[in-house]
Amino acid sequence: ESVAVVTNPAIDRDREMEHFSTRTVIGKRPSLVDKTETSYVIELSSPILIEGKIGNDCATELHHPSYDQIVHSFREKQLAHILSATFTAEETIPQALERLSNEACEAVRSGKTLLVIDDAEAHQNGNLWIDPLLITSAIDQSLTKQDLRRDCSILLRSGAIRSLHDFVVAYGLGADAISPYLMFATVASEESTAPVANLFKALNKGLEKVISTIGIHELRGYSRLFSSIGLHDEIADVLNIVNFFGSDSLQYDFEALKQDAIARAEDYTNENAKPGKTFHVFPRIWKAIGEVAQTGSYDNYREKLNELEIKTPTTIRHLLDIKKTEKQVPVEKVDISVGEHSLPFVIASMSFGSQNEVAFRAYAEAADRLNMVSLNGEGGEIKDMLGKYPRTRGQQIASGRFGVNAELLNSSNLLEIKIGQGAKPGEGGHLPGSKVTAKIAEARNATIGSDLISPSNNHDIYSIEDLAQMISELKTANDKAKVAVKVPVVPNIGTIAVGIAKAGADIITLSGFDGGTGAARIHALQHVGLPVEIGVKAAHNALLEAGLRNKVEIWADGGIKSALDVLKVMLLGANRIGFGTLSMIAIGCTTCRGCHLDTCHVGIATQIESVAQAKEHGLRRFVPRQFETAVQGLVNLFTSFGNELKALTASFGFTRLQDIVGRSDLLEQTRGLEQLNLSNLLEVLEVEQMAQKEAAASAEEPSLLVAAGAEYLDYYVEDLHRSREFTSVTSEQRVLGSRVSCHRVRGRLDGSYKKLPDVTLRYKNGSIPGNGLGAYNTHGIHIHVDGGGQDGVGKTAFGGSIFILKAKGKDGKFYNGSVGKGFGYGAQKGLLIAQGNADARAGIRLSGADMIIGGQVTTPIPEKEHGNIGTRANIKGFAFEYMTNGRGIVLGDPGPWICAGMTGGVVYLRHQPEMGLTKAALERRIAKGAQVRLEPLNERGKSDVQELLSKYIELLKEHGQHEEAQSLQPLLEKPENHFFQVIPTKEQADPSVSTE
Numbered sequence: 001e002s003v004a005v006v007t008n009p010a011i012d013r014d015r016e017m018e019h020f021s022t023r024t025v026i027g028k029r030p031s032l033v034d035k036t037e038t039s040y041v042i043e044l045s046s047p048i049l050i051e052g053k054i055g056n057d058c059a060t061e062l063h064h065p066s067y068d069q070i071v072h073s074f075r076e077k078q079l080a081h082i083l084s085a086t087f088t089a090e091e092t093i094p095q096a097l098e099r100l101s102n103e104a105c106e107a108v109r110s111g112k113t114l115l116v117i118d119d120a121e122a123h124q125n126g127n128l129w130i131d132p133l134l135i136t137s138a139i140d141q142s143l144t145k146q147d148l149r150r151d152c153s154i155l156l157r158s159g160a161i162r163s164l165h166d167f168v169v170a171y172g173l174g175a176d177a178i179s180p181y182l183m184f185a186t187v188a189s190e191e192s193t194a195p196v197a198n199l200f201k202a203l204n205k206g207l208e209k210v211i212s213t214i215g216i217h218e219l220r221g222y223s224r225l226f227s228s229i230g231l232h233d234e235i236a237d238v239l240n241i242v243n244f245f246g247s248d249s250l251q252y253d254f255e256a257l258k259q260d261a262i263a264r265a266e267d268y269t270n271e272n273a274k275p276g277k278t279f280h281v282f283p284r285i286w287k288a289i290g291e292v293a294q295t296g297s298y299d300n301y302r303e304k305l306n307e308l309e310i311k312t313p314t315t316i317r318h319l320l321d322i323k324k325t326e327k328q329v330p331v332e333k334v335d336i337s338v339g340e341h342s343l344p345f346v347i348a349s350m351s352f353g354s355q356n357e358v359a360f361r362a363y364a365e366a367a368d369r370l371n372m373v374s375l376n377g378e379g380g381e382i383k384d385m386l387g388k389y390p391r392t393r394g395q396q397i398a399s400g401r402f403g404v405n406a407e408l409l410n411s412s413n414l415l416e417i418k419i420g421q422g423a424k425p426g427e428g429g430h431l432p433g434s435k436v437t438a439k440i441a442e443a444r445n446a447t448i449g450s451d452l453i454s455p456s457n458n459h460d461i462y463s464i465e466d467l468a469q470m471i472s473e474l475k476t477a478n479d480k481a482k483v484a485v486k487v488p489v490v491p492n493i494g495t496i497a498v499g500i501a502k503a504g505a506d507i508i509t510l511s512g513f514d515g516g517t518g519a520a521r522i523h524a525l526q527h528v529g530l531p532v533e534i535g536v537k538a539a540h541n542a543l544l545e546a547g548l549r550n551k552v553e554i555w556a557d558g559g560i561k562s563a564l565d566v567l568k569v570m571l572l573g574a575n576r577i578g579f580g581t582l583s584m585i586a587i588g589c590t591t592c593r594g595c596h597l598d599t600c601h602v603g604i605a606t607q608i609e610s611v612a613q614a615k616e617h618g619l620r621r622f623v624p625r626q627f628e629t630a631v632q633g634l635v636n637l638f639t640s641f642g643n644e645l646k647a648l649t650a651s652f653g654f655t656r657l658q659d660i661v662g663r664s665d666l667l668e669q670t671r672g673l674e675q676l677n678l679s680n681l682l683e684v685l686e687v688e689q690m691a692q693k694e695a696a697a698s699a700e701e702p703s704l705l706v707a708a709g710a711e712y713l714d715y716y717v718e719d720l721h722r723s724r725e726f727t728s729v730t731s732e733q734r735v736l737g738s739r740v741s742c743h744r745v746r747g748r749l750d751g752s753y754k755k756l757p758d759v760t761l762r763y764k765n766g767s768i769p770g771n772g773l774g775a776y777n778t779h780g781i782h783i784h785v786d787g788g789g790q791d792g793v794g795k796t797a798f799g800g801s802i803f804i805l806k807a808k809g810k811d812g813k814f815y816n817g818s819v820g821k822g823f824g825y826g827a828q829k830g831l832l833i834a835q836g837n838a839d840a841r842a843g844i845r846l847s848g849a850d851m852i853i854g855g856q857v858t859t860p861i862p863e864k865e866h867g868n869i870g871t872r873a874n875i876k877g878f879a880f881e882y883m884t885n886g887r888g889i890v891l892g893d894p895g896p897w898i899c900a901g902m903t904g905g906v907v908y909l910r911h912q913p914e915m916g917l918t919k920a921a922l923e924r925r926i927a928k929g930a931q932v933r934l935e936p937l938n939e940r941g942k943s944d945v946q947e948l949l950s951k952y953i954e955l956l957k958e959h960g961q962h963e964e965a966q967s968l969q970p971l972l973e974k975p976e977n978h979f980f981q982v983i984p985t986k987e988q989a990d991p992s993v994s995t996e
């Protein structure tokens with residue numbers, strides 16, 4: 001399955017559940033052009049059908065008709081036609097597909113509007129089974145070619161549909177409804193309908209989850225959004241999907257499928273037939289990796305891997321060997337460094353929270369001793385580590401923005417924006433409250449014991465232009481930083497890589513589908529994303545063709561297990577290689593795949609620190625990590641990998657590893673020629689290979705973000721430490737104030753910048769500064785705007801204040817005071833005020849700052865609302881989503897879908913019944929998935945409202961707005977009559993939902 005990357009991003013199915021629909025329409029659809037009589041049509045809430053007695057029993061409970069009821073209703077009207085999903089030994093599969101397609105088209109021409117593809121007759125009486133996906137796709141395309149597709153629906157009844165992935169693929173290939181009878185029969189019980197009903201609901205959630213990862217709300221918008229690897233051309237043509245490494249000479253063709261069908265028919269009658277065994281790599285090698293970490297010797301591991309890879313290849317690179325050559329050089333002459341780092345390895349992003357403190361510290365320390373890169377995940381940095389490893393430590397900025405602020409951004413000159421990761425692309429993380437200890441809460445500026453949820457996407461990146469804006473914001477907040485963008489591998493990754501390079505990134509990290517995270521959903525691990533080899537080659541070629549390859553580094557990760565793997569992926573086009581799972585194994589991980597349960601018995605993926613704590617948790621065995629041993633394990637592992645890589649490079653005559661990046665002509669396919677055709681992977685483009693500029697080594701003057709012809713207001717460093725005033729500033733001046741924050745904090749990560757004199761920046765006379773105003777703001781910087789703000793104002797602020805107030809018009813009245821999307825995204829400290837309205841997602845992931853939205857209701861809200869709430873509201877939707885800390889106060893209509901995923905902090909909502917802002921109206925605005933309570937103010941609530949409102953009224957007076965200040969004064973007298981508070985119901989999620 002594919003996922004959305006950057007443009008039209010993934011959606012959070014769990015927190016935004018009311019936005020999804022799995023509706024499907026069965027029957028003949030009306031013509032798009034002619035007036036036609038309406039035909040018999042049924043609309044179902046889901047394409048999943050249950051059959052037999054259990055289907056009828058569940059029908060009332062699920063408000064969903066059974067398979068039999070639907071087929072019967074169409075049969076009664078002579079509108080149904082049954083196609084048997086079988087063929088005979090006299091036919092070839094292509095002949096059978098043609099016969100079935102013709103039969104389907106004839107049936108539709110004769111007025112049938114429901115085609116049922118049924119495999120009930122397979123394996124008996126000489127009827128051989130055909131994979132239902134082939135038939136569904138063949139019939140779907142035949143009907144489309146003959147302009148008959150809208151005249152009917154396809155219902156697939158098959159025992160071969162056994163997982164969510166099967167469902168999604170069948171639906172994408174053209175099935176409008178599916179009855180997976182064996183799947184339901186497997187769980188059915190005579191006592192109760194509950195198991196079947198639960199499976200039905202779980203599959204529906206699963207369908208919503210799949211479409212959410214590719215940015216779709218309606219299941220009917222899902223089509224062939226998946227790709228295949230190594231299908232024979234004739235099969236790929238019938239399925240009509242993107243197919244990598246296929247050809248017309250592969251072994252698994254239609255004839256092989258026919259032989260398979262004959263063998264299945266034999267197995268069907270053979271009571272002793274057994275399913276094949278599944279092969280797992282890690283249980284066979286983790287001990288050998290541990291040995292490398294303990295002894296530093298690679299020999300035993302090399303032998304074990306070679307044997308496994310030749311006998312049972314599990315990745316594309318296992319089918320490749322390095323071409324033999326006569327020309328060899330001495331190992332000591334080989335240079336495997338890249339930029340200013342000695343090793344081309346990266347310890348992939350792992351956060352403090354998913355990892356225990358000892359493990360987390362060990363990754364950073366070991367990488368520094370080895371002079372290679374280690375990346376932090378999105379969990380903030382432990383305070384004493386800030387700035388400790390400036391040359392080797394990278395920081396990650398992901399959708400949750402946990403712990404991201406000016407201090408974090410200036411503690412390192414390598415910043416990684418995570419769009420997605422290979423193991424669970426299109427999904428956010430979820431750290432259960434049980435793992436949120438005092439130290440983690442401090443690193444992430446969160447509340448101890450509250451769940452921490454990362455959104456599925458970065459809510460300030462909805463397009464490649466937004467990504468360019470984000471990169472320039474980071475380069476303004478730290479003007480010495482190199483920016484990496486991490487994306488999962490999807491079919492059009494070449495185009496995406498070019499977009500990322502043009503957006504200003506210095507590094508593109510490609511995350512292959514083999515990526516570890518022991519806490520991802522099984523479905524995501526097994527069925528989503530593509531291998532790293534495909535991504536690296538596609539990105540390398542696309543960047544070469546665009547003339548951009550020398551401007552960026554490509555980093556790759558995802559299931560890399562050996563020095564030979566490293567070399568092969570580098571020959572395909574990568575500059576450095578990331579290791580996540582292997583780094584964990586080096587310090588003692590036993591790959592038991594239970595990272596999310598908080599029961600890690602080796603003290604890596606848990607916050608349990610002692611044997612006593614482990615006993616309280618009910619763990620029978622617990623061996624805590626020792627810091628020095630863990631560091632030594634990592635040093636041994638990567639040193640031995642480095643030595644092996646040097647020996648491999650020397651063995652075919654090269655002295656500098658970076659010179660052979662992209663030289664796929666040095667590889668050859670020696671195995672699996674009948675399984676995959678890798679000739680495309682090994683072709684080298686006839687494009688001049690430009691001299692590679694290493695991202696880490698380039699130190700040109702950064703270009704600051706400003707439109708052509710305008711002088712950037714924050715350009716001169718000497719101006720940044722003094723208060724300034726501007727008039728009529730317009731939107732081409734973006735990211736104002738961030739450079740001020742950067743230059744105050746840099747070099748003062750101990751907090752001494754808080755002693756510097758305050759700086760006030762005023763933008764007057766109707767100024768509307770551009771996107772990112774005051775992004776990464778810090779203590780002591782006060783921004784006053786008389787006019788308005790655009791998107792991303794005050795994101796991840798760490799102190800100071802930002803006031804967006806109305807400006808005086810020519811008629812003496814005050815106008816605007818509004819802000820764009822994502823106001824105060826992830827803000828941790830400080831005060832943020834918008835006097836007017838706020839666009840969508842104001843206060844998203846608010847984690848400690850105070851926020852006031854001053855826009856008020858001007859036309860009364862009707863008692864019965866029929867949608868369009870957002871257009872009339874003062875916040876346009878999704879306010880205070882994923883909030884974990886801090887206070888928000890809204891003086892008008894808070895808008896639809898508020899507080900989804902909120903797990904901490906408090907929001908005060910105005911109660912104004914005379915304008916229709918009643919308790920019932922406010923309850924309608926709370927998102928369906930929100931776990932919050934709306935209740936009267938408690939004592940703390942009263943004092944909060946008085947404190948925040950008083951500050952706001954004073955500010956209005958200071959800006960000459962006495963009339964509005966006067967009108968708000970009465971609210972201070974009895975705040976409990978004018979406000980409700982929204983607080984999360986402190987429900988800690990079950991650790992099994994963790995995906996971080």
